[in-house]
Structures are given as C-alpha cells and as structure tokens.
Amino acid sequence: MINLKDLVLRRGTKVLLDGVNITIQPGEKAALVGRNGAGKSTLFALLNGSLHEDGGSFFKPAGWRMAQVAQNMPETSDSATEFVLGGDSRLAELNERLKEAEANDDGLAMAQIYAELADAGAYDAPARAQALILGLGFQPAELERPVNSFSGGWRMRLQLARALMSPSDLLLLDEPTNHLDLDALIWLEGWLARYPGTMIVISHDREFLDATTQVTLHLDQQNITRYGGNYSFFEEQRALKLEQQQAAFARQQDKIAHLQKFIDRFKAKATKARQAQSRVKALERMERVAPVLAEAEFSFEFKEPLALPNPMLVVKNAEMGYFTKEGSEHKTILRNVSLSVQSGQRIGILGANGQGKSTLIKSIVGDAPLISGEVTQGKGLAIGYFAQQELDVLHENDNPLEHFTRLARSYGATPPNPAREQDLRNFLGSFNFDGDMVKQAIGTMSGGEKARLVLAMLVWQRPGLLLLDEPTNHLDLATREALGMALNSFEGTLMLVSHDRALLRTVSDQFWLVGQGKVQDFEGDLEDYQRYVLQQQKELRAQLEAKKEAGKEPAASVSASSAKAQQAEAPAVNQREQRRQESLNRQKMAEKTQPLKKKIAALEKKMADSQAEKESLEASLGADSTPQEWAESGKKIKDLQEAIDTAEEEWFTLSEELQALLQANG
Structure with a gap:
C-alpha cells in the first residue's frame, strides 16, 4: 500500500500539503483532483522519487x-x-545480457537468460507493443516508421504506449488524454479497466475519470480528502459536505454571538462575573468551524452575434487537404465535400485523428486553401476560430493587451472608435487576466492561460459561427464547465471537434463523422459512436489475427461440419404441414405489418423529396447570389429541414413499432 502520515510538502517556501494522512490500497485506481497549483504534480514527484517529503513520512x-x-x-x-x-526495461536488460553471453559464447548463461526471457513475456512482446500502438490510433503501416518522423502529438502517444508497455505495480498518469482523440480515448479506458495494478491519474476529463477510477483524492487547503467513489460521486459528496459545513458554521456563529452578548452585558457586574468568565473560557475552548471558502468560479458568455445569415455557409464539391511547401503538389484528405451549415445548428464532429477533422475546420475558416470546389459564406458572417494549437492564432512575443488593441481597432467596442485601454483591461480582467498579466508575453503563459485568451478573443469578436478545434485541451474542469454553459446560451452556429464527451453531450445536437475521405451525418449519439469505435477496433484486431493464422483451418469450418452431421441425423418432419403453418404465420404477420410498412415508405419518400429540394436550393446559392436570394432560400431551407426532422421522428416511432412486431413473432 501507499501510506502518507502527517506528510508535509513544500514548493519553495510555499506549503502545499500540511499534516496529510492518507492510504491507497494495492489495486486501487484513484483520481487526484484539485485546483491548479494545489500540489497534484508535486505529489506525483514524491511518488516517483524525484522529490522527498519535508515532514512526516511516506511509504511505498x-x-x-x-x-x-x-x-x-x-x-x-x-x-x-x-x-x-x-518501455519494458526488464526485457531490455535481459536482451543486453543475452548479447553479452553470446559474445562470450557462454552457453550456460544463454540458457538461463532464455528461460528468464520466456518468463518475462519476450516472445509475445512485439505483438503486445503493436496492440498498444494500434489502440492509440496509429495505422498498421506506421508500426515500423521512425519515431522522429511523427508530429509532436503522435510522439507523445508513443510515450504513453511506452509507459503502458512497462510492467508496473504503480501507474502514474498526468493528463493522459491531452494528445488523444475520442477513438483513442475509448480504447485507453478499456485498457485501464483491465490494468491490475495501482493507478493514480490527474485529468480534467470528468467522463474519463468516471470510467477509470473508483477513488477520488481531493487536494484542497493543504490537505487531501479521500472519497470512496468516482468523480461524479465526489462532486455529490463534496457539495453535501460543504452544505453541512456552512450550516454548522452558521449555527456556531449564532452561539458565539449569544455567548459574546452575555459576556459584554455582565462582565462588569460582580454578581455575574463568574458566569461571564465561564462563557469566556467556553469561547476559548470552542473548536471553530471554518467558513466555506468556495473556489473562485469562472464564467463568461457570448454576446449577441453581429449577423446570423441563413444558411451560414455552403460547401460545394470541395477537395480538402494541404499543399507542399513549394505549392506545386498537394495531398488530398477529404473528397467531394458538399454540405451546408444552417443558422442555429450545433454540430459535433467525430472521427479518428488524421482522418481530416482539423482539415475540414481549417478549410472552412480559410486557413487551408481548397484544392478544388468552393466555400460560400452568408452575407456579413463573422467566424470565430479556436485552433487546436493556440499559437496558430496567437503571437508568441506579444502580450494580451497588444492582441486586444489590434482587435479593438479591427472591430471597435463602439464603432468606429477603438476601445480605451482601461476598457480592454477590464474585459481581460473578466477572463482572469489581471494586473501585470495583461503585459505578460504569451510565449511564457501556460496552455490553460493561452486557451482562456483565445476564448476572450472569440467573445470580443461576436461571431455568428464558432469553429472550435479541441478547445478543452488545457482547460481545467471549472473552465470547461464555464465554456459549456457559455456555448449553450450562444445564439449562433457551432461546429465542435473535441475528445471531451461531457462537452460534446452538453452542446451538440447532431454529429458529423469524418473518415475514409468523406464527411457524412452520423445517425446516433455518443454511446452509438463508442460502440462503432469498439467494433472498428475489433475488426482491425481480427484482420491482424487473420494474417497470423493464415494457413490454419478455421475453427468455424469444424463447427459447420459438426452442424451438418447433426442435421443429417435429425428426425424427419411433416414438410407439407410445416409449409402450411409457415404460410399462415406469414399471412397474419403481413396483416399487422403492411400498414406500418406503407406509412414508413411514404415518410421515406417525403424525406427524400424534401432533402432533394433542400440540396437543390443549397446548390443554387453562390458568391453571385443576391442578399434577397440568400434570405428567401434560407427560409425555405429552414422550413424543409423542419419538415425532414418531423418526418424523421415519425419514421423512427413507426420503425420501432415494426421492429417490435417482427421480433415478437420470431
């Protein structure tokens, strides 16, 4: 077990933990949570041996x-x-010893090492390593690619795979989801659920914590409080605890006021002096209940968009990708992309890394020029863009005030006059950029601070369309919740790429799937997508296994042969009577299902006709269309979409009814 007893930890002169007593049992999976700066990473440094306690004791x-x-x-x-x-240091050590034994032609040592290699799982190690790599989103063709040929985010995935490859009794994970997409995150949750050792994880992803941990350790006010449940359980219990503490504090304050009133009234009277003195001592002995000091909450909201054209934009026959540095060649990621984005839509964009989610966003915003096709924006549309890499939209050497001075000149707080510096400082202060921070170089800021600055810039611009590419990567839980609340009240259109399922659930009402060079509607919710991802991963594993098992007789063929033999031995039945009964059953079923099938077919035709008319209207819009044509077509498109949605709801209801009938009758 891990045991902290009266532990004291400092960072410089600052005391982070003071008198902490906590125990973590073998095999427990614990979330380490608390505000930034509370001491989570410092505690990790103690656990991994790079830091020693300043007081008390630590046992591992x-x-x-x-x-x-x-x-x-x-x-x-x-x-x-x-x-x-x-990552498997034991195997690495044994392989080095084997090389040395072979060089010395030491047969006895080689035999011993081969036995140890077998015990250490050397013979299936490459397969285990490749399973980790594929699970984290790499393609089979990339298994032998050099590490330094991958981008930074993919290399950090390899670091994660290397850590998972290492046999361990204690696994420490500090924000393991930051460089993952949703597909890899789903796989990682499954792997950690099977991990047999003790695990401690720091993360700002509440759903990831709920799925992977059963204990929560909360760092707050120089102490650690243990909660016997996942993050959601911790939130409920902490809220209850704070409510009870506040009530106890209020009751004690009433009692203190009552005692103090008696003391003040009678301390000068000889007849009451003894009683007054007794109450003074009672006050001194009283163990004070601390008031609830709630963490400072962060909140913001998007202002009313400057314009809300409908449709927001139309993409026609677009080929999306990127050009070489010389610009003479290109690589296509997405083909034949034709879509329209309507006012008020809230679209979550799903798909594995490398399939083109960021390419789609960058092509729409104009950061990546189209290889072919066109993107037409509605009149007056302002786009707010949150890039996955914040420095794509920030200047490293500038400070927040300089950024907002440029923004004010472009947009104007009270057009056409730029805002005063104090206005800009006040606005930045609402995003926790106070005092000297407005003059701090952006390159020296943390990832979370850069992300907050980009959010502040988006709010200032009053966009009608928000394109957000992994906006939560460096945000803490409080800021993620503030972002979700702000997006829910946003009046414009939203397109969101994120591996944060809590945010996707909160703000998205439809999903697009980007994959295999296409962008298409995903008919389902995040649970359906999780099942889809797990099925894809299962099929990939099956393909790899099939290659290894090539040449062997499939077990299925043996089963099939046995089944045929059993059928041959089965007793004969009256086939005429069987056919008659089957005919009667089909007739009864047809009487029940035919009306439903007709209604479903009519709805399908209605949806197809409305969709065709909608696509025709969208196709007729272009850069040369007049504002009146945009407005008229936009209204028709909206009406058609509402008709499609209504028909689709009825179609689902009837389809479920039909399916229930079919299942009930075998």
Whole structure:
C-alpha cells in the first residue's frame, strides 16, 4: 500500500500539503483532483522519487515497479514498435545480457537468460507493443516508421504506449488524454479497466475519470480528502459536505454571538462575573468551524452575434487537404465535400485523428486553401476560430493587451472608435487576466492561460459561427464547465471537434463523422459512436489475427461440419404441414405489418423529396447570389429541414413499432 502520515510538502517556501494522512490500497485506481497549483504534480514527484517529503513520512513498497509517461519529446530513429518495446526495461536488460553471453559464447548463461526471457513475456512482446500502438490510433503501416518522423502529438502517444508497455505495480498518469482523440480515448479506458495494478491519474476529463477510477483524492487547503467513489460521486459528496459545513458554521456563529452578548452585558457586574468568565473560557475552548471558502468560479458568455445569415455557409464539391511547401503538389484528405451549415445548428464532429477533422475546420475558416470546389459564406458572417494549437492564432512575443488593441481597432467596442485601454483591461480582467498579466508575453503563459485568451478573443469578436478545434485541451474542469454553459446560451452556429464527451453531450445536437475521405451525418449519439469505435477496433484486431493464422483451418469450418452431421441425423418432419403453418404465420404477420410498412415508405419518400429540394436550393446559392436570394432560400431551407426532422421522428416511432412486431413473432 501507499501510506502518507502527517506528510508535509513544500514548493519553495510555499506549503502545499500540511499534516496529510492518507492510504491507497494495492489495486486501487484513484483520481487526484484539485485546483491548479494545489500540489497534484508535486505529489506525483514524491511518488516517483524525484522529490522527498519535508515532514512526516511516506511509504511505498520497495519492490513496486512504477510506470509514468515521460514528458519529453522523443527524438530517435527507432521504429515505433522498437521504441514502445523499449518501455519494458526488464526485457531490455535481459536482451543486453543475452548479447553479452553470446559474445562470450557462454552457453550456460544463454540458457538461463532464455528461460528468464520466456518468463518475462519476450516472445509475445512485439505483438503486445503493436496492440498498444494500434489502440492509440496509429495505422498498421506506421508500426515500423521512425519515431522522429511523427508530429509532436503522435510522439507523445508513443510515450504513453511506452509507459503502458512497462510492467508496473504503480501507474502514474498526468493528463493522459491531452494528445488523444475520442477513438483513442475509448480504447485507453478499456485498457485501464483491465490494468491490475495501482493507478493514480490527474485529468480534467470528468467522463474519463468516471470510467477509470473508483477513488477520488481531493487536494484542497493543504490537505487531501479521500472519497470512496468516482468523480461524479465526489462532486455529490463534496457539495453535501460543504452544505453541512456552512450550516454548522452558521449555527456556531449564532452561539458565539449569544455567548459574546452575555459576556459584554455582565462582565462588569460582580454578581455575574463568574458566569461571564465561564462563557469566556467556553469561547476559548470552542473548536471553530471554518467558513466555506468556495473556489473562485469562472464564467463568461457570448454576446449577441453581429449577423446570423441563413444558411451560414455552403460547401460545394470541395477537395480538402494541404499543399507542399513549394505549392506545386498537394495531398488530398477529404473528397467531394458538399454540405451546408444552417443558422442555429450545433454540430459535433467525430472521427479518428488524421482522418481530416482539423482539415475540414481549417478549410472552412480559410486557413487551408481548397484544392478544388468552393466555400460560400452568408452575407456579413463573422467566424470565430479556436485552433487546436493556440499559437496558430496567437503571437508568441506579444502580450494580451497588444492582441486586444489590434482587435479593438479591427472591430471597435463602439464603432468606429477603438476601445480605451482601461476598457480592454477590464474585459481581460473578466477572463482572469489581471494586473501585470495583461503585459505578460504569451510565449511564457501556460496552455490553460493561452486557451482562456483565445476564448476572450472569440467573445470580443461576436461571431455568428464558432469553429472550435479541441478547445478543452488545457482547460481545467471549472473552465470547461464555464465554456459549456457559455456555448449553450450562444445564439449562433457551432461546429465542435473535441475528445471531451461531457462537452460534446452538453452542446451538440447532431454529429458529423469524418473518415475514409468523406464527411457524412452520423445517425446516433455518443454511446452509438463508442460502440462503432469498439467494433472498428475489433475488426482491425481480427484482420491482424487473420494474417497470423493464415494457413490454419478455421475453427468455424469444424463447427459447420459438426452442424451438418447433426442435421443429417435429425428426425424427419411433416414438410407439407410445416409449409402450411409457415404460410399462415406469414399471412397474419403481413396483416399487422403492411400498414406500418406503407406509412414508413411514404415518410421515406417525403424525406427524400424534401432533402432533394433542400440540396437543390443549397446548390443554387453562390458568391453571385443576391442578399434577397440568400434570405428567401434560407427560409425555405429552414422550413424543409423542419419538415425532414418531423418526418424523421415519425419514421423512427413507426420503425420501432415494426421492429417490435417482427421480433415478437420470431
């Protein structure tokens, strides 16, 4: 077990933990939560041995093996498989010893090492390493690619795979989801659910914590409080605890006021002096209940958009990708993209990394020029863009005030006059950029501070269309919740790429799936998408296994042969009577299902006709269309979409009724 007893931890002169007593049992999976700066990373440093306690005691079993994701960017020409295999230090050590024994022609040592290699799982290690790599979103063709040929985010995934490859009794994970997409996140949750050791994880993703942990350790006011449940349980229990503490504090304040009133009234009277003195001592002995000091909440809201054209934009026959540096060649990621974005839509964009989600966003915003086709924006449309890499829209050497001075000159607080510096300072202050922070170089800021600055810029611009590409990567839980609330009250249109399922659930009412070079509607919710991802991963594993098992007789063929033999031995039945009964059953079923099938067919035709008319209207709009044509077509498109939605709801109801009938009758 891990045991902290009267523990004291400092960072410089600041005391982070004071007199902490906590125990983590073997095999427990714990979330470590608390505001930024509370001491979570410092506690990790104690656990991994890079820091020692300043007071009290810390115990961790001496024989425990520990795994942790390295934070440095790997620079090596080793293949992805070789790099991840290197995470198993025991295998690496045995392989080095084997090389030495072979060089010395020491047969006895080689025999011993081969036995140890077998015990250490050396013979299936490459397969295990490749399963980790594929699970985290890499393609089979990338297994032998050099590590230094991947981008930074993919290399950090390899660092995660390397840590998971390491046999461990204690696994420390610090924000493991930051470089993952939703597909890889779903896989990681499944892997961690099967991990047999003790795990402690720091994360700002509430659904990830709920899925992977059963204990929550809350760092607050120099102490750690243990809660026997996941993050949602912790939130409920903490809210109840704070409510009870506040009530106890109020009751004690009433009692203190009553005692003090008696003391003040009678301390000068000889006949009451003893009683007054008794109450003074009672006050001194009283163990004071602390008032609830709630963490400062962060909130903001989007102002009314400057314009809300409908449709917002139309994409026609677009080919999206990127050009080479010379501009003479291009690589296509998405083909034949034709879509329209309506006023008020809230679209969550799903798909694995590398399939083109960011390419789609960048092509719409204009950061990535189209290879072919066109994107037409509605009149007066203002687009707010949150880039996955904040420095794509921020200047590293500038400070927040300089950024907003430029924005004010472009947009104007009270057009056409730019805002005064104090106005800008006040606005930045509402996003927690106070005092000297408005003059701090952006390159020196944390990821969370940069993300908040981009959000502040979006709010200032009053966009009608928000394009958000992984906006939560560096945001803490409080800021994520504030973002969700602000987006829910946003009056414009939203397109969101995010691996934060809580945010996707909160703000999206439809999903697009980007994959295999296409953008298409995804008919379902996030649970359906999770099942879709798991099925895709299962099929990929099956394909790899099929290659390994090539040449072997499938077990299915044996089963099929047995089934045929059993059928041959089955007793004969009266086939004429059987056919008659089957005919009667079909007739009865037809009487029940035919009316439903007719209604469903009529609805399908209605939806198809409305969709065709809608697409025709969208196709007729272009850069040369007049404002009146945009307005008229936009209204018709909206009416058609409402008709499609109504018909679709009725179609679902009737289809479920039909399916229930079919299932009930076998």
